Structures are given as C-alpha cells and as structure tokens.
Amino acid sequence: MVLLWLILIPMGQMILSSFRAGHPAAPGPFTFDNYRVAYTSPLTYRMILNTLIFSGASTALSVLIAILFAWLIERTDMPLKSLCWTTLLIPLAMPGLFFAMAYVFLLMPQSGVLNLFLRSLLDHMGIALDSGPLNIYSLGGMIFLDGIRGVTTVFLLIVGSFRLMDPALEEASWTAGAGNLTTIRKVTLPVLLPAGLAAVLYCFTSSMESFEAPLVVGLPGQVFVYSTMIYLSARGPLANYGLGGAFAVSYLLMALVLVYLYQRATLLQTERFATVTGKGYRPRVIDLGRWRYAALGFFLLYFLFTVVLPFGVLIWASLLPSYRLPSTEALALLTIDNYRLIFNEPNALRATWNTILLTLVTATATIVLAFAISWVVVRTKVKGRLTLDGLTFASHAVPGLVVAISFIFLYLQPPFKYLGLYGTILIVSLALITQYVAFATRTTNAAITQIHKELEEAGEVSGATRLQILSQITLPLIRPPFIAAWVWVAAHAMRAFAIPFMLSSRENQTLSVLLWQYWDEERNLPLASALGVLLTLALACLTFFARAITVKGFRQG
C-alpha cells in the first residue's frame, strides 16, 4: 500500500496530467497538445541528444578515472595509497550545486580565475586571446563537472572487485610469459567487465538525472537536457506543467530501460562471481617503478581540481562583501561577516532545522520501510512478494525530478490536495523516500539473507515472542549494515537538491535550496559561498562517519 501511494499513484497522475492543459492547480481540458508540442519541436531532439552526449561522456570520464584509481590503489605500489583512498571520499561531501558554483568562478570565459591564469600563461607564449580558453557554460563544461564528480561513486562501486579478484588468473598469465599490459588487457579487464558494466550503467543513469551542473552552467550556456527542461516547464513565467509531464514520461521510459540493463549487468556479475573470490591471499602488487610518483602526481592533480581549487575559490568568495577576483586590493576587504550573517539569519536557521528534520525523518522512515519490505520478501512466503521486490527496485528508475513533478501533480489536485501536504517538509521527505527505498532494500535484503533462520527458530523454541526475536536476535545482528544504510540515506537526504528544490516553499526550504536562493534569486554570491562551505563541512563529517561505520562493520564481518 505504501509503495502504491509513493510510486504508482504519483506516476499514474503524472501520465494523466501530461494529457491535460493548464496549471495543475487549475487544470484545463484533456489534450494531446503537450505531446505534439514536445515531440514536434527540434529543440526536444537536441535536448535528448544533449542528454545522451552529456550522460555518455561524463560516464566515460568518471569510469576511466575511477578504474585507473582503483587499479593504482588496489593493485600497484603507488605511494600514500591509504591516504588517497580516504581523500577520494571528500568530493562526496561537496554538494553538486556548490561544486558547479565554484567552477563558474574558476572557468567563466572572460573573468574566471583559471581562465585569467591560462590567458596570461598563453600571453607569455605569444598567444593572445580575448576570452577563454575554457568555457564552463558549455556541454563540455557540464561533462567535465559531472564526470570528475562521479569518480568517487564509480570508484566505490568497483574497488571491491579489484580487491577481491582471484589472483590465480593473472598469475597464470604472467607464468605463460605475458607482460603487465597484456595481462591487464586480456585478463584483468575482462574479468572485471561485469562489475565495470554495472558501474557504467549506474553512472549513466545518475548522469541522466544530474541537475546541478545543467542548471548552473547549462542554462546560461543554452545547453538543455531533460532535467532542465522539466524544471523550466514547472518553474517560470511560462510554466507549462503538462509539457513537463510529456517530457517526464519519455525520460522515465529511458530510465526504466537503463535500470533493466543495470539489473541484467549485476546478475551477470553475480553469475561470474567465481572469478572474483575472497581467497585468503592478496593479488600480486604491480611494481610501477619510476611511474609510482607520476601516478601519485595524477592523483594529486585530480585532488587539486575536485577539492582544492573549488573549495579554495568558494572560501575566498565567502570572505568578501561582494565577489571580486583575487587581488591585493581585495585582500583588504576580507571579512567573516557572511558567516556571522548566516548564523543570525532566520531563513538560515529555519533551513537548518528543516534539513535536520528532513535528514532524520527520511533516513529513519526509509530504513524502516526497507526493513519491512525485505522482511516480507526474504522471510515470508506471502504471495506477490517478488512483485513487491520488483516494484521497490523499479523506483530506482524514477529520476528525482520526475518524482518531484509527479508529486506536484498529485498534491495540487483533489483528493490528495486536501491532505495539505504541498509545501510541507513531509512531502519532500516522502519524495526522497521514494528515491532511496530501492537502494535501502538492496542492503536490507542482503543483511536479512545473511542471518540464518536457525537463530530465529532457536528463539522460537525457547518461547520468545516474534517481537522478542526481532528485537533481541535479528536486529542486533543486522545492525551494522542497517546503520551504514541509514547514514548513506541521511547523507544523500542532507545534500539532496532536485526534489527539495522543486517542492520547496516558504516553510520547507532546506539548506541546499537556500544555497540556490542566495546564488540565483538574491545574487548574493558571497553568502551562497559561505553557506556552501558550512554545508560541505557538515557533509564531510557525515561522510567520514559513514566510512568509519562501514570499515568497522567490514572488520566485524
């Protein structure tokens, strides 16, 4: 029933509303016009092409760098590997919006800090340029932002396969006289192909959903993708929600196909698990020789571009009364007033409270719902339990913006309008639960499966009630993965942007939405930067806490 309410009814309402004219609050007659307008415009096909190029190229960039890092960290003698592993988590703590904002300061064609530096460098070489050489307001800029930000997620998805890979296969290749490169090409990569394929599809789906980079740099550059077209159709002087619904339907279909392919790829990975074992010895560490430091240099370069430069430029902006390029004159203006202002601003205090509430409610409700679903799927023989599992996983296919627009359609029209949920923090939480429940059930399914039924049966024999078995046997045993899943959902809810942004109102604004308001509506770049710095620090604490719990759970396991 809960899933029906969270997924099927909103999607049904969205599809229905895509055939209607007018505003959801004052719907007009049924019509095919939205589909006619959407799919006869050449702009739409350019938008679809942009989406595919953007998702494909940023996925390729993320996957290539992530594979390289996973290999360097797990299979080679690169120096400072453990430190590199930990620092790779830092980009996860940086909200996408914050990252894109930073690169606007760095790579605006005329006045971006990096562009000015590059132009002066080129000038010394006798090449005079009026602008650029780089332009963040472009498809290339969007790909760069999404690509380098996606590295951590892909790395986390594939690093385990590199660690657990059966070394006997590579040993056999070396014994047969093959060199390092041939072994990598003919043995290592094919063995890791299923895991890599799953990572590619996951990354592609995430890029298709990506909203922050297309919003911050795509819109000024007139590069439109699905997410921005849906946003524009629902927010703007010429808001046309029905048209947004028509875009969302084809977007949803594409996402469903991708999730189906992802599921097939992960099945393939499971079937070929024999090649990735947990044998008690480590694969041979490849000696990089003098390339060791070049490898570390590449990692440091990545760290410079993903953490040091963006974080640095935003700290600089946050310390100024109004944004100025770095200069000695600007140094005299440095102040901490923006931070002081945030701590005294009623809106910021309300947004902080909303964010805390949203994080706690969403994470807890998602895990409780996931546990209930997993319990039915794994531990009972209830009819239709596999359909329940499939439906839960299908929610992963619904992009955040589609969830948001479907909730707008649903909660602005009777009978759901009378629940009074629109504009509350609860509607944002419900939409986020819809997004995260698929991930949470994957973890809880696995955790419950690992608990042998005999343990619960022993409890039953001893006369314990179902509740006692659950609270005293099952829950303590599955606690570590559950806490890890809770922290994952909490961290994502805390930095979530697309859904809280689309469903935001005066009362339910979260910190990431306030960050956008400062940046976009109020044009207060220093204040936006200060808030972004604080939000990143909070997220960094949560990310490292999650890492500590996961590592602890792994060791206990």
Add this chain to the structure above:
Amino acid sequence: MKKKGLSAALILGSFLLFPPSLGAQGLDKIIEGAKKEGRVRLGITLRWEVAGKPSGKKLIEAFQARYPFVKVEFQRVGGTREREKVFTEIAAGKVSYDVTVMTVTQIPNVLKADIAEKVDWRSLGIQPQDIAPLGLGVNYQYVIFGITHNRKLVSDEVAHRMGWEDCADPKWKRRIAMNDTPIHLEILWQPHLWGKDKTLAHARKLAANQTVFERSGEDATGKVALGEYAMSCGDVHNNYLEQTIFKGATTLGFALPDPVPSTSRAIVYIPRGAQYPNAARLWILWSLSEEAQALLDAIDFTGNPTVMATAAGKMAKGKKIVLYEPEWQLKAQDIRKEILEATGLPIVR
C-alpha cells in the same frame, strides 16, 4: 483616553498620507480591522538588506513607526520563478502571505485558479494608472530599461549613442548579455512602438548574434561588472544603481536608448484566504503613499519614472518613456512565448 487620542491622530495623519479620494470612513474601518488583526505577512520583491545596508528593513520600520499596532513579517519573493512557486502554494491552499506579488504572465492562471481577493481598489482611492489589469492588484515598484555597460570595455560615448537595434549588431557578437525574460522587448512589441514583426526580427538577430541569455537581469549586470560581458541590453536601472551605489562596482555605466520602456516590477495583491486582510489593505495603501514611494525610491530606486524627483525620473529626463499598456499586459504570456521562440529559447520558459 490616550488610545482614543492616538486613533484620532492616526486617522488625521492618514488623511495627509493617503490619496484624498479615500473616504475617512473606509480608512477608519481598515485601520480598526488591522488593529484587531495586529499582524501582516509580506512576500514582496524587496531585499531586507543590500550589501549590509538596510533596504526593505527601512520601509518596514517606517510602516511600523506609522502603525505600531501591526507587526510585519517580511519575506523576499524574488523574480518570476519564485512568484510561480508562491502561486502554486496559494493554489494548493497554503496561504503564507497576506500581501504578495505576481508577474503579468501569471494573470490567466491567477484568474482561473481564482486566488486573488477581490478588492475595489478605486473605492480605496487608488489612482486608475496604479491599478493592475482587471483590478487583480496594484502596480508597484517601477523600472526603466536601458543598457548597462562595462566602462573598461565600452566607452560611455559609445554606449550613450546606442539604440535598441544596436544590441544585435554583429560587432558585439557573443559580448552582450540579456535577461532570459526580455520584458523591454515585450513593451517594444506594442503596435504603437515597434510592433510584432520588427520585434521578432530583432529577437532573431539577437539569437544569430549569440547573445547570452542569463537567468536574471541581476546575473547579467553582475557579470558585466566583472568584465564577463561588455554590455547587458534591457537591464533595469535599479540593478545598475544597486551595483554602483551599494556594491561599489565602479566599472559600470548605464545608457538609455530612446524610447525608454518602463513597467511596474510586480503586481501586488492580496491572496484569497489571507489571514490578515485589513492589515494587508493598510500596507498596500500606505506603500503607495508619497512617504512610502519616496522611501522606496531611496532604497530600491523603483519610484515612478514619470515623477521627475525619482531616480528613474531623473535618469530618463528628456527621453520618451513608453509604458506596458494593460491591454497588452493581458496578452503577455503569448507575446513572451513568441519572443522566446524567436530567440531560440525553449518555449517552456
């Protein structure tokens, strides 16, 4: 006795403040109602502070000094995107403001959703030119449109010689920015000015010239100040004044091509179901008073340009000011749609 004296003074003061056609009884009734309500929630396009200096705060303080019995809750509702959000909220039954703003393109939806309180503004003494189309609210905060330029990149002399057509001159290719809702073009679209064909041809030229459409006029002005663009065409004068006076952007200049398009920045209205309707009426009436208009002009530079004493009036001295006529404001949605299509922007905007 003291209370009675205070009320009498307030009413007497109000005679001096409000337009003479507003009957004493009408105002008396509104003040009595506002007194009982004791509060008003404003969601209007005004900042509380700009670059650390009080802005909206001053206006609220002046109102509260005049009417200490009404506590004001203030929230900024920005441009068109925020106004759409507020409209949706009100339509969903969440009325968070007693006074808020709409854009002309929202008029059809506001009418259909029937969310604006019906008020006889004329009987409250509001001048006809200040009443929004169909009496949905009142016009508030006027702007004039011109060209902001970076003086390091474009000299004042060149900028002051420019006409609107020059914004599409190929010599400025990729160097000019514009707001992605170019309202000045909607005003020029009116038949007694450029008309439809000339406006659309100009919009197409802008697209061919790779004009950069920024998400807001402020965004474009800020980037002109940084040197990202040479000029911003169709910028509003108060963006320029805010940047130069409050934010110290010394690189900026402002030029006004003839004719000078002008419109109200927003339509202020009372949503149906407002919790404090009398206090809302009192605020709106007071905000159109000379005292409030002078203050608004000092903090936000958005006084009526046809009044010479205002910032806009002084800037447009000797130029022909052309207004967005109500008849055409009602068609704003269709006009904007065609202009945006011609500029190559998605029509969902």
